[in-house]
Amino acid sequence: MLPNILWSALLLAMTTAAQLEPLHTSSRWILDANNKRFKLRCLNWAGHMEAHLPEGLQHQSVDTLAKWVADQGFNCVRLTFSIDMALDQGLKVSDSCSTLAERTGAPADAVADLWSRVKSKNSWIENISVGEAFGHVVDALGEAGLRVILDNHVSKASWCCNLDDGNGWWDEAQVYVDSNSRFFNTTNWVSGLRAMAQFSANHPAVAGIGLRNEIREVPVIQGRDAWYEYIVRGAHAVHDTNPDLLVVMGGTLSSTDISFLRNKPLDRSPFGDKVVYEWHHYTFSPNWIASFKTCSIWKSATVGGTSGFLLQQGKDYTGPLWLSEFGFSQAGGPPERHGIETQEDYDYLTCLVDYVKGNDGDWALWAIQGSYYVRDGVVDKDESWGVLKSDFSDWRNPGVKDVIADLFKVTQGP
Numbered sequence: 001m002l003p004n005i006l007w008s009a010l011l012l013a014m015t016t017a018a019q020l021e022p023l024h025t026s027s028r029w030i031l032d033a034n035n036k037r038f039k040l041r042c043l044n045w046a047g048h049m050e051a052h053l054p055e056g057l058q059h060q061s062v063d064t065l066a067k068w069v070a071d072q073g074f075n076c077v078r079l080t081f082s083i084d085m086a087l088d089q090g091l092k093v094s095d096s097c098s099t100l101a102e103r104t105g106a107p108a109d110a111v112a113d114l115w116s117r118v119k120s121k122n123s124w125i126e127n128i129s130v131g132e133a134f135g136h137v138v139d140a141l142g143e144a145g146l147r148v149i150l151d152n153h154v155s156k157a158s159w160c161c162n163l164d165d166g167n168g169w170w171d172e173a174q175v176y177v178d179s180n181s182r183f184f185n186t187t188n189w190v191s192g193l194r195a196m197a198q199f200s201a202n203h204p205a206v207a208g209i210g211l212r213n214e215i216r217e218v219p220v221i222q223g224r225d226a227w228y229e230y231i232v233r234g235a236h237a238v239h240d241t242n243p244d245l246l247v248v249m250g251g252t253l254s255s256t257d258i259s260f261l262r263n264k265p266l267d268r269s270p271f272g273d274k275v276v277y278e279w280h281h282y283t284f285s286p287n288w289i290a291s292f293k294t295c296s297i298w299k300s301a302t303v304g305g306t307s308g309f310l311l312q313q314g315k316d317y318t319g320p321l322w323l324s325e326f327g328f329s330q331a332g333g334p335p336e337r338h339g340i341e342t343q344e345d346y347d348y349l350t351c352l353v354d355y356v357k358g359n360d361g362d363w364a365l366w367a368i369q370g371s372y373y374v375r376d377g378v379v380d381k382d383e384s385w386g387v388l389k390s391d392f393s394d395w396r397n398p399g400v401k402d403v404i405a406d407l408f409k410v411t412q413g414p
């Protein structure tokens with residue numbers, strides 16, 4: 001007979017292990033090892049910027065943040081990374097911080113103070129590398145019962161995603177345009193994906209990897225044929241390195257258009273039952289603008305054709321479709337809009353929630369970070385779209401919980 005306390009420890013260990021088993025797909029569903037639906041209800045967390053660290057560790061301990069995310073009912077985090085970090089995982093966090101001022105144009109004394117605040121909230125970080133720090137954050141999320149989908153947000157660690165930031169389109173693909181490809185080294189991208197798939201083998205909370213955030217072509221001259229070629233290359237880099245992972249891929253036009261799969265489905269057979277499609281939706285998304293920002297038009301004429309059709313079951317193209325980013329200002333507004341700042345945001349959000357609720361889709365809200373280590377050369381730069389306040393203590397606008405409440409429910413399944 002084991003003493004009760006040991007039984008509890010053993011059971012806890014077994015539950016945690018079961019929670020961290022690989023996910024897979026069937027038809028439009030993401031399923032766990034017991035073939036039960038695992039609906040992604042995630043919060044985005046930026047880790048792709050110049051510090052090469054998940055944001056916010058100067059404000060709260062990672063365990064506090066992981067617990068907060070889990071306590072709100074999210075079951076996963078979409079954690080973004082750069083290829084720069086993926087290929088330089090051995091870089092000491094202290095060295096990343098000591099060059100951060102120079103690399104971002106932020107004041108050196110403010111960056112030095114930032115690093116001492118990171119160490120005081122998270123003393124474990126002092127002597128380790130950026131790869132180990134990512135691992136520590138992922139493991140902490142896993143211990144809080146959360147899964148992690150890593151997302152390759154950019155090649156060059158920096159804010160994303162402008163049309164001319166050089167991270168938008170594979171440099172080897174035709175036609176080369178410097179403004180959207182100058183940092184997107186295809187060889188390094190493949191190596192970086194492999195490196196993160198390898199990393200994930202040691203951090204079982206990771207359930208999948210997103211191949212590239214918001215592919216941004218120059219319309220017309222950069223073609224969709226390249227999408228098939230390079231997405232397949234990235235999918236092989238992940239799947240052939242770690243076949244347990246979900247392989248997440250978004251369409252073109254900043255992940256708002258994957259309509260081409262209807263007539264030319266992707267051959268997913270090399271990747272088993274692991275492929276998940278993703279889409280993004282904002283007030284500035286082209287199909288929302290094309291619908292005159294009118295919910296009824298968007299629902300009836302636009303979203304189904306650009307992405308939503310993938311959820312139709314029994315088709316060659318059927319697959320899970322994850323709304324891996326949606327977001328809006330969290331700055332606050334009147335109570336009749338649950339604190340949503342503008343009427344435009346409120347109309348967009350309630351329309352989107354209604355749509356995703358209707359098909360019980362998987363989703364990820366953008367984003368946890370209430371501020372950045374450094375952005376625009378400013379230390380602790382506030383993020384008004386951050387779900388958390390600037391000090392990462394709690395909801396910036398608690399009213400959001402009411403507006404998205406229905407998305408947490410699971411109403412459909414295989």
Ligand SMILES: *[C@@H]1O[C@H](CO)[C@@H](O)[C@H](O)[C@H]1NC(C)=O
Pocket residue numbers: 123124125126127
């Ligand atoms: C980091 O290294 C220094 C110098 O060796 C040591 O004094 C300190 O205790 C270490 N910190 C941690 C958290 O291991």
Ligand SMILES: *[C@@H]1O[C@H](CO)[C@@H](O)[C@H](O)[C@H]1NC(C)=O
Pocket residue numbers: 171185186187188
């Ligand atoms: C991409 O990076 C590799 C090193 O990994 C380098 O050999 C190659 O020249 C780079 N490609 C371009 C177009 O800069």
